[in-house]
Amino acid sequence: MAQEMIEGVNPTRMELLKLKQREKLAVKGYSLLKEKRNALIMEFFNILERVKGSRENVAEKLQEAYQDLTAAQIVMGDLAVKKAAMSVTESVDVDIDSRSVMGVVVPLIESETAQRTIVERGYGFMDTSVKLDEAAKKFEESIQLIIELGEIEKTIMLLAGEIESTKRRVNALEHIIIPRLENTVKYIEMRLEEMERENFVRLKMIKKTMEETEVANG
Amino acid sequence: MKSKIAVMADPDTVTGFMLGGIKDGFPIENMEEAGEKLKELRKEYSIIITTEKIGDYYRATIDKMSSEGALPMIIEIPDKTGSIDRESDPIRELIKRVIGVEMVE
Numbered sequence: 001m002a003q004e005m006i007e008g009v010n011p012t013r014m015e016l017l018k019l020k021q022r023e024k025l026a027v028k029g030y031s032l033l034k035e036k037r038n039a040l041i042m043e044f045f046n047i048l049e050r051v052k053g054s055r056e057n058v059a060e061k062l063q064e065a066y067q068d069l070t071a072a073q074i075v076m077g078d079l080a081v082k083k084a085a086m087s088v089t090e091s092v093d094v095d096i097d098s099r100s101v102m103g104v105v106v107p108l109i110e111s112e113t114a115q116r117t118i119v120e121r122g123y124g125f126m127d128t129s130v131k132l133d134e135a136a137k138k139f140e141e142s143i144q145l146i147i148e149l150g151e152i153e154k155t156i157m158l159l160a161g162e163i164e165s166t167k168r169r170v171n172a173l174e175h176i177i178i179p180r181l182e183n184t185v186k187y188i189e190m191r192l193e194e195m196e197r198e199n200f201v202r203l204k205m206i207k208k209t210m211e212e213t214e215v216a217n218g
Numbered sequence: 219m220k221s222k223i224a225v226m227a228d229p230d231t232v233t234g235f236m237l238g239g240i241k242d243g244f245p246i247e248n249m250e251e252a253g254e255k256l257k258e259l260r261k262e263y264s265i266i267i268t269t270e271k272i273g274d275y276y277r278a279t280i281d282k283m284s285s286e287g288a289l290p291m292i293i294e295i296p297d298k299t300g301s302i303d304r305e306s307d308p309i310r311e312l313i314k315r316v317i318g319v320e321m322v323e
Contacts, residue, residue, distance in 0.1 A: 044316065051309065059296050066298035069234045082233050091239025096221040096264050096289065107291060116239075132237070139238025146267060147223075150293035153309060157284060160316045167316075 005183040011191035023181040030173040036102050037166045043101050044159050051152050058145045065138035072131040084123040092143055104162045106155040111147045221264040226255055231297050249275045260290045269297040
């Protein structure tokens with residue numbers, strides 16, 4: 001295996017200490033990030049349970065609602081339906097809070113769609129059809145589902161983005177940065193040892209020559 | 219935090235949602251005005267319901283807005299002609315990319 005390492009380092013003790021420090025930090029960061037990634041993925045799976053089929057539910061409910069709306073439009077006329085719709089009172093009450101999952105801010109919606117009776121909706125009965133009541137009821141239900149779906153999808157999107165970037169960082173640390181640091185540390189250690197051995201041999205040689213000259217002189 | 223919901227869609231859908239109790243409806247007659255409207259609405263409303271058709275037309279803008287932060291929440295729903303058949307569900311694509319395997323049926 002080609003040993004990747006950091007270019008242009010001096011094989012000195014100072015550099016070695018610095019590199020060891022950096023390696024320690026990288027390993028620590030790696031384990032923290034890995035934990036973060038695991039926690040995010042766990043959260044992601046929890047939310048996946050909820051997303052199953054919720055889009056289909058919304059589509060189905062809306063389809064029914066549209067059918068009733070069209071029926072109402074046929075019976076009463078376009079304009080009359082619009083007029084009735086204008087006079088409907090506000091029904092949805094939404095509170096958006098946010099919670100933080102490992103530093104990702106995801107929305108937390110508390111919505112209250114009042115299930116209202118026909119009287120409370122606020123349009124008159126004289127010129128409206130039963131179909132209109134049904135359409136209104138189904139739209140109310142749909143709105144509830146849509147808001148829920150929105151929360152889930154948004155959370156998934158945000159979590160997915162964070163998971164991706166965390167994954168990339170974990171991988172970069174695991175496969176590139178840490179091995180590179182390790183290799184560089186190894187390289188410097190080997191160079192230092194080699195220098196020590198050279199020095200040792202040199203000393204031996206000097207000692208030998210000194211002894212030889214002493215014997216020759218003495 | 220008190221939040222407001224807006225519906226930005228074709229006139230019939232808006233009528234429907236008004237009937238359901240969302241008072242802030244913005245009927246869109248042609249696609250060109252939708253983009254401008256969307257920019258206005260995102261400042262004021264925290265949930266914007268729109269149709270898949272408009273969503274597809276302004277895909278890039280909407281994706282950018284959604285990825286920027288938690289709010290506004292832009293939700294795309296099918297209009298009365300039914301939902302658009304997509305080859306791949308964007309959410310499912312996302313899950314596949316993140317987890318690496320297909321998860322949702």
